[in-house]
Amino acid sequence: MDPHSTPAFAASLSEAPFRRYVNRYGGQRQLAIRLYAWNIEVSSAFWGPIGVLEVMLRNRIHDALRKGRSDAWWYDGVNLAHREAIGLQTTIKRLFDRTGREPSPDEVVGASTFGFWVGLTGSGVPRHPLFSYETALWQPRLRHAFSGLGGVSRKELHAQLDGVRAFRNRIAHHEPVYAMNLPSMRDKIVRCASYLDRDVADYIAASHRIDVALTRQKEVISSGTCVL
Template sequence: MLIYMDPATVAALPSSLSAKRFERYQKTWPSRDDVAIRHYVWNIELSSTYWGPICILEVALRNAVHDAMRAGRRDDWWNETQLAEYEAGSLKRTIDKIFYKTGTEPGADDVVAATSFGFWVGMLSGGVPRHPVYNYETKFWQSRLHRAFPGITINDRKWLHGELVHIQTFRNRVAHHEPISHFKHDVMMSRITGVLGAISPGLSDYVTEAERVTAAVGRKRAALSSGDCLL
């Protein structure tokens, strides 16, 4: 078995972190800065293993929602759809950003690829309940979006949206290099594979077989005791 350089021996590591960031780990390991820095690096290792499952989920989700929304009409369906404030604002910022970079109006594929995960999660919310225009439950979900999720029933939108909100919050922690070691990772992976199963059982099965999260969690003891951390 390969043994990797102990991050606790790298003097530059603690000083390269902000005091506030490192303090979170020091509080967990008082008077053991060696274990605190190992914990920090192991948290990086663990975070990196989530990107594969999250990537597949994000891409599958946006394409499933996009395909359902454009079925039978224009690819840039948002130009003939009234969206609530959050989704409308998110979409406008995306289009403006692309236009600023390229100087040309973006095509539908460009917009879909650049729009945030939060936008697609928002499309599966209830919108503005009982609003005559912005009630997403009746306007989007019941009319077309439920078809993007053949693995669940038309009555499962709230469950789906709730799971996605949890995943989005967690994903943002990973993206901002926040501590995630305290999460219940079997639960988080179950959320990810559960949503994938709603889109396609094959995707869920693949992520379940190929994920590295479980192995990284199992390496925590070795990482913190000896510094055998991977990046």
């Protein structure tokens, strides 16, 4: 079904964000609304691979940081820089406000954002005796969570993961991604997964539907047959 044939669909879109789609096709709103629909289709194709990477990342980092400690390692000798500390506190407070009780470690881990886990692979406060993640987290613990890293540095790992995080947030907020290098992002997701586990990375590479969505762009624009 052509999305342009459903006037209420186009009418529901905010004019300012939609304008870039219209401008791409010189004011042809029929093509613009089809591109918008394809943007949804290709964005949704990325959710599965990103979800697998996100869950694996948080569980591997959680396991590395709780080894020899309590499961609530954030209360057990792990020093977090301001951004991650605030993020964790916000998550715990949100869970407490929802249930009226102290959340379990598993609940905290499950509710923490992708950005929180990616942040733990960052630098923290460089050269700080307590908050330098390179010396306090990475060298003693987190590097062991990335068995497939090879010669890739922590800094490069963080940059790649942060790129996936930024992309994830774009699709989560329904922003346009059609003009981005989507094959490169697909490969980055698989590569980041391979740093954690090669078999899981191979599974993502063999199972995703990103390429199908990519090859359908011209068809969607010409005919309007989009798959949400």
